[in-house]
Amino acid sequence: MAVLLQATNLVKRFGDVAAVNGVSFGLEAGTCFGLLGPNGAGKTTTLEMLEGIADADEGEILYRGKPVGAEFRNDAGIMFQTTALQDYMTVREALEMFGSFYPRTTPMAELIETCALSEFLDRDSRKLSGGQRQRLLLAIALVNDPQVVFLDEPTTGLDPQARHNLWALVKRIRAQGKTILLTTHYMEEAYELCDEIAIMDHGKIITRGSPKALLAEHFDEVVLQLPRADILGDPDELPLPVTVHGDTVEILSRDINTTIRTLLDHDVSLAGLQIRPRTLEDLFLALTGEALRA
Amino acid sequence: MNWHRFLAVLKARNREFIRDRSALGWNVMFPLLIVAGFAFAFSGKPMDLYKVGVYAADPVQKLASLRETQAFFRTDYIQFIPVTGLASAITKVERHQLDMLFDLDRQRYWVNRDSPKGYILERVLRGADTVADTTNSPTGGFQRQTVTGREIRYVEWLIPGILAMNMMFSALFGVGYVIVRYRKSGVLRRLQATPLTALEFLSAQVVSRLWLIIAITSGIYAGANLFIDFSMFGSYLLLLLVFTLGAISLISLGLLVAARIASEELAGGILNVLSWPMMFLSGVWFSLEGTPPLIQKLALLFPLTHIIDAARAVMIDGAGLAGISTQLIVLTLMSAIFLLLGAVLFRWK
Numbered sequence: 001m002a003v004l005l006q007a008t009n010l011v012k013r014f015g016d017v018a019a020v021n022g023v024s025f026g027l028e029a030g031t032c033f034g035l036l037g038p039n040g041a042g043k044t045t046t047l048e049m050l051e052g053i054a055d056a057d058e059g060e061i062l063y064r065g066k067p068v069g070a071e072f073r074n075d076a077g078i079m080f081q082t083t084a085l086q087d088y089m090t091v092r093e094a095l096e097m098f099g100s101f102y103p104r105t106t107p108m109a110e111l112i113e114t115c116a117l118s119e120f121l122d123r124d125s126r127k128l129s130g131g132q133r134q135r136l137l138l139a140i141a142l143v144n145d146p147q148v149v150f151l152d153e154p155t156t157g158l159d160p161q162a163r164h165n166l167w168a169l170v171k172r173i174r175a176q177g178k179t180i181l182l183t184t185h186y187m188e189e190a191y192e193l194c195d196e197i198a199i200m201d202h203g204k205i206i207t208r209g210s211p212k213a214l215l216a217e218h219f220d221e222v223v224l225q226l227p228r229a230d231i232l233g234d235p236d237e238l239p240l241p242v243t244v245h246g247d248t249v250e251i252l253s254r255d256i257n258t259t260i261r262t263l264l265d266h267d268v269s270l271a272g273l274q275i276r277p278r279t280l281e282d283l284f285l286a287l288t289g290e291a292l293r294a
Numbered sequence: 295m296n297w298h299r300f301l302a303v304l305k306a307r308n309r310e311f312i313r314d315r316s317a318l319g320w321n322v323m324f325p326l327l328i329v330a331g332f333a334f335a336f337s338g339k340p341m342d343l344y345k346v347g348v349y350a351a352d353p354v355q356k357l358a359s360l361r362e363t364q365a366f367f368r369t370d371y372i373q374f375i376p377v378t379g380l381a382s383a384i385t386k387v388e389r390h391q392l393d394m395l396f397d398l399d400r401q402r403y404w405v406n407r408d409s410p411k412g413y414i415l416e417r418v419l420r421g422a423d424t425v426a427d428t429t430n431s432p433t434g435g436f437q438r439q440t441v442t443g444r445e446i447r448y449v450e451w452l453i454p455g456i457l458a459m460n461m462m463f464s465a466l467f468g469v470g471y472v473i474v475r476y477r478k479s480g481v482l483r484r485l486q487a488t489p490l491t492a493l494e495f496l497s498a499q500v501v502s503r504l505w506l507i508i509a510i511t512s513g514i515y516a517g518a519n520l521f522i523d524f525s526m527f528g529s530y531l532l533l534l535l536v537f538t539l540g541a542i543s544l545i546s547l548g549l550l551v552a553a554r555i556a557s558e559e560l561a562g563g564i565l566n567v568l569s570w571p572m573m574f575l576s577g578v579w580f581s582l583e584g585t586p587p588l589i590q591k592l593a594l595l596f597p598l599t600h601i602i603d604a605a606r607a608v609m610i611d612g613a614g615l616a617g618i619s620t621q622l623i624v625l626t627l628m629s630a631i632f633l634l635l636g637a638v639l640f641r642w643k
Binding site: 051052053070073074076078080082083084085086087088089093096097098100101102140 | 298299301302303305306307309310313314476479480481483484486487488489490643
């Protein structure tokens with residue numbers, strides 16, 4: 001697939017701190033690319049440089065093989081992490097105003113249908129729920145029928161139902177052939193939506209690839225989870241790679257049968273046993289040695 | 295400049311203002327309060343200049359008889375106020391609440407030696423019934439000449455200043471403060487992500503506030519004229535030109551202040567630092583004649599000074615375009631400089 005947007009060696013400093021320090025990646029047309037990492041990793045700053053909102057101190061950004069210019073604004077749809085609209089503006093009026101800024105627009109009916117806005121079109125945008133507001137902001141990002149859609153932590157602060165609704169919308173947009181660049185610190189979100197991810201920490205990309213490929217590359221074991229109370233003695237005395245997380249004990253295993261036999265030999269109850277595959281959260285922990293600072 | 299985008303922002307700003315009932319209500323109420331205040335303060339006969347207390351057993355009857363015999367008690371613009379307690383009345387003279395006090399029964403009077411008004415009243419009292427101690431005539435030899443003409447009351451002199459001052463507050467706070475609020479809340483950041491240019495955005499803010507200021511100023515003018523019937527000797531079109539240019543210069547100044555600030559508190563402080571000296575040094579309430587030359591030169595730095603000078607020249611002196619050309623040129627230059635600086639310094643974030 002052709003690379004639509006290419007970032008090469010991007011650097012952005014704030015005083016002595018390099019918020020982004022040599023980030024490079026290409027965004028292939030029609031895919032969803034995820035930038036993952038904890039708060040302060042440099043995701044949003046990277047995104048702002050790609051959006052043209054912030055200037056890079058070093059590095060180059062090419063759109064369709066050419067340096068990003070003013071016309072890129074017409075092809076880009078942006079959903080900020082936090083956005084305010086003018087007061088006393090209804091959903092319909094907000095869509096009309098933003099639509100009038102662009103030479104090419106998505107038909108209003110299509111926008112309303114895609115983002116499920118019909119129920120509150122004439123409502124003051126300040127009176128929307130969190131999920132409704134995010135749908136409106138997504139619609140504004142799509143108002144110019146963009147080629148590239150930037151979504152900066154679109155589900156932060158939403159309840160699980162609203163988050164899943166927004167995921168469904170993002171999938172619809174991707175199915176329409178849009179290219180999406182998404183930042184998130186929810187690994188589950190990245191796994192659900194992204195064709196490719198890059199994990200950032202301290203301003204650098206520490207690994208990238210498809211979620212499944214990354215997990216396969218780094219892990220060949222599963223995780224057995226048990227309630228701490230089901231182990232009579234000290235969990236650390238088990239002849240297994242054990243980690244205690246509060247009331248839960250996690251055991252890494254390449255051979256489930258052997259591990260279970262060992263547990264039974266040590267009179268461990270399996271009533272509360274759960275088995276899960278390794279996740280991107282585990283990958284981040286393995287790569288950085290620290291948990292996500294969500 | 296893309297007019298489609300400009301009009302979209304203009305429409306949105308107008309809609310926001312009109313739907314904000316508290317702001318709209320205040321912008322309508324404030325002029326009404328000003329008009330009501332003027333009507334109350336300046337309608338009716340001219341106010342007396344001096345207050346003289348009159349103490350006697352029957353002050354009203356005594357005063358009436360004195361008016362027949364002594365010219366001083368028939369002098370215009372002196373208000374004679376019957377008082378009942380001599381001691382409390384003397385205290386009022388001490389505190390300059392009364393300019394003079396008469397005890398008609400005992401043929402005594404009191405003045406405060408520190409009171410300029412008391413001094414003048416005493417001179418009037420001494421000279422009202424006698425020939426002055428000059429050699430040839432009571433006027434010291436000066437020949438009396440007369441002119442006729444309609445009186446220019448203080449209120450007529452004041453009206454252009456009040457209109458301009460109201461414009462100033464509306465322009466500085468209505469634009470500067472709003473843009474800082476937009477920046478702080480992230481509205482500007484979202485707009486920055488669109489093809490909308492800073493020039494289009496700022497121009498829409500200027501035009502949106504301009505029509506509002508002109509409409510409100512016209513309302514105050516019409517309302518005040520209804521109650522006070524003040525003079526207008528010049529051209530209404532010229533006055534509109536003065537106020538339009540003046541409003542643009544003040545709005546541009548508001549934009550300049552708001553170019554980069556993201557704190558409403560800081561913006562409020564700076565706008566106050568600008569508006570209060572302008573209010574007192576631009577000649578809204580009193581003429582700068584007789585003030586130190588440095589103050590007069592400092593006042594020329596303020597757009598409000600030029601607006602008021604030009605408006606007074608048109609309304610009171612009937613000046614034409616040539617008569618106010620200097621002020622118009624200065625206001626145009628100030629508008630251009632403020633707008634240019636504001637646009638160059640403007641930051642969305």
